[in-house]
Amino acid sequence: xxxxxxxxxxxxxxxxxxxxxxxxxxxxxxxxxxDESPEQPAAAGPEPAHQPEPTPTPAPEPTLTPAPSPNxxxxxxxxxxxxxxxxxxxxxQIFLDHENFGPGVIDGKIGQFSELAVKSWNELHxxxxxxxxxxxxxxxxxxxxxxxxxxxxxxxxxWVDTKLTYKRSQQGNVKRMSYRSIVEFxxxxxxxxxxxxxxxxxxxxIYNLKPRDTIxxxxxxxxxxxxxxxxxxxxxxxxxxxxxVIDTKLNQVRIYEANLRALVVADPEAPTRVANQSLIAxxxxxxxxxxxxxxxxxxxxxxxxxxxxxxxxxxxxxxKRSNNAxxxxxxxxxxxxxxxxxxxxxxxxxxxxxxxxxxxxxRSAGCIRLANWDIVRIPGLLRPGASVExx
Numbered sequence: 001x002x003x004x005x006x007x008x009x010x011x012x013x014x015x016x017x018x019x020x021x022x023x024x025x026x027x028x029x030x031x032x033x034x035d036e037s038p039e040q041p042a043a044a045g046p047e048p049a050h051q052p053e054p055t056p057t058p059a060p061e062p063t064l065t066p067a068p069s070p071n072x073x074x075x076x077x078x079x080x081x082x083x084x085x086x087x088x089x090x091x092x093q094i095f096l097d098h099e100n101f102g103p104g105v106i107d108g109k110i111g112q113f114s115e116l117a118v119k120s121w122n123e124l125h126x127x128x129x130x131x132x133x134x135x136x137x138x139x140x141x142x143x144x145x146x147x148x149x150x151x152x153x154x155x156x157x158x159w160v161d162t163k164l165t166y167k168r169s170q171q172g173n174v175k176r177m178s179y180r181s182i183v184e185f186x187x188x189x190x191x192x193x194x195x196x197x198x199x200x201x202x203x204x205x206i207y208n209l210k211p212r213d214t215i216x217x218x219x220x221x222x223x224x225x226x227x228x229x230x231x232x233x234x235x236x237x238x239x240x241x242x243x244x245v246i247d248t249k250l251n252q253v254r255i256y257e258a259n260l261r262a263l264v265v266a267d268p269e270a271p272t273r274v275a276n277q278s279l280i281a282x283x284x285x286x287x288x289x290x291x292x293x294x295x296x297x298x299x300x301x302x303x304x305x306x307x308x309x310x311x312x313x314x315x316x317x318x319x320k321r322s323n324n325a326x327x328x329x330x331x332x333x334x335x336x337x338x339x340x341x342x343x344x345x346x347x348x349x350x351x352x353x354x355x356x357x358x359x360x361x362x363r364s365a366g367c368i369r370l371a372n373w374d375i376v377r378i379p380g381l382l383r384p385g386a387s388v389e390x391x
Contacts, residue, residue, distance in 0.1 A: 066145030067216050070200045081133045083110050088136070090146040094220050095139035096121060097191060100281035100381070102374050105357055106218045107196040113284040113359075116252055120282040126275030147200070148219040154211045155226045156185045164333060168311055168326065177331030177354070182209040188332060189224070190217040191373045193357045223373035228338055230330065233303040233379040240385030242280070244300075246350075246368050247391060248287035251359075253350070253368065255281045255381050281381055285350075286359050286369040293390060299344040300386045303379045306330030307340040307351070332372055339375045343388055350388075351375060 069087050078084035084092050089110050093103040096117040101124075104113030119129040127134045161178040165171060179185040183206045187194050198206050200216045209215065241258030257278040287293060308330055314322035332338055337352015349367050353359065356371035368390075370378075382388075 064148035064150060064219060066219065067147040067149045069147060070202075070216055078136070080136050081131075083115075083132060084136060085110075087146050088140070089114075090218060091143045092118075092136060092139045094143050094146055094218055095135075097220055098142070100283075100377065102281075102283035102371075104284045104359060104371075105196070106190070106192045106220060112251075116250060116284070117282060120252075120254070120279065123276045124279045143219065145219055147216050149214050150186070150190065150217045150222075152182055152186060152209055152211050152213045152215070153226075156182050156211055159225055159332070160185055168313075168328070171328045172311070172326035174329055176329050177333040179332055181207060182211075183207055185225075186215065186217065188356060188372060189222050191220050191223065191371070192218055223376065225332060225338065225372075228305045228376070230304075230306045232305075233383055235385045236383040239379075239381065239383040240300075242382050242386045244382055244386060244388045245391060246285065246287070246388065248290075248293055251285050251287065253283050253285050253370070254279065281377070283370055283374040283377075284359050286353075287390075294345045294348050295390050296345070297387055297389045298348070300382055300384050300388055301342045301344055302384050303339065303341045303382075305339055305376075307334070307336055309334055309336050336367075337369070337375055338372045339378065341375075341378055341382075348390075350378065 071086065076086060078086065078088040083089075086108065090106065090108040092110070093106045093108070093114055096103045096114065097106060099121060101117040101120045102113065103117045104111070118132070118135050121135050122129050122131055125134065156179075159176075159178050160180070160182055161174075161176070162180060164174065164178055164180050171177065179188070183194055183197060186209065187197050190197075194206070197215065197217070204213075204215055206215075238258075243256045243258060245254045245256070246252075247254065257280060259278055309328040310325050311328050312322055312325035314324065328334060330338070332352075333354045334352075335354055337354065340349055340351045342349040351367060351369060352372040352375040353369045356373070359369060359371050
């Protein structure tokens with residue numbers, strides 16, 4: 001076992017609350033008529049630790065077949081120059097997600113994160129930040145079918161534990177912090193949440209899904225958790241030179257190429273018509289509480305898949321380590337999610353979450369949380385050695 005210790009008291013999540021997208025293919029499925037088949041010292045926090053767990057190479061899934069709109073009402077086309085609704089809203093979210101401008105949960109609701117993603121995409125391409133025309137036009141061309149039919153893969157059984165305990169004191173005995181249901185597995189796989197999958201599949205007993213069942217999902221690049229092996233990512237000549245800005249006011253992380261312009265980050269709310277081609281990607285985040293945020297410029301130290309979380313209740317309560325810490329295994333329901341990116345400032349890092357629907361809505365004590373389907377893209381965009389500014 002290789003244990004990597006990080007200070008994580010400031011990262012304790014107070015609310016109960018994929019490789020990069022370009023590397024993941026759009027998983028396709030068969031059609032619907034398929035007939036069979038308080039601030040503590042830096043050294044006083046629970047630590048994530050890394051314990052790689054061998055993961056077999058998954059068999060490829062069938063390809064996704066486009067599905068008709070699940071909306072029984074006539075589909076209305078949104079005005080091209082306005083915020084889209086209905087199927088066009090889903091289409092836009094899928095497009096932004098594919099472009100690495102994360103819209104948050106794909107649910108057909110154009111909220112804060114989707115609007116920020118639109119502004120970021122416009123900034124990259126030199127369009128007026130508040131314009132909808134160009135991004136809607138691009139989305140309609142790139143995503144003709146916003147829905148697809150997905151088969152629940154056989155591998156889901158290995159990543160679901162319907163009896164997974166919620167008690168921290170018992171989680172140290174668990175070999176993997178798995179999903180608690182197949183619908184949870186499928187919702188995270190397709191960058192959405194259970195309520196939206198329920199709405200897309202009104203005639204399906206969504207909590208009774210089993211392998212080989214088919215459901216309608218957003219037609220997005222799937223997050224394939226079975227491809228995670230516990231890898232620790234090394235420095236990269238290009239990716240380690242890049243720069244990230246974590247904006248705790250906008251709840252967004254912005255990733256830039258390594259050049260002078262990247263280090264002088266413009267206010268994303270300022271009007272611009274100059275293409276900012278140094279901007280690579282943006283994702284929604286949940287920052288820490290204001291009094292715990294470590295503002296400044298830091299360095300990304302490591303990036304580890306399926307981290308183990310060191311849980312020490314005495315350390316949490318008193319700031320002093322005990323000999324009774326519990327190592328909580330890696331997995332999608334680990335409190336730090338499926339990837340940990342530690343920074344040079346002790347006690348802070350970017351990591352995933354067990355509750356993607358709370359991103360931007362619930363604050364952690366100090367760290368920066370992303371949805372699991374977003375955090376897994378980070379090693380394809382940034383590597384250890386990259387600079388990270390928290391502002």
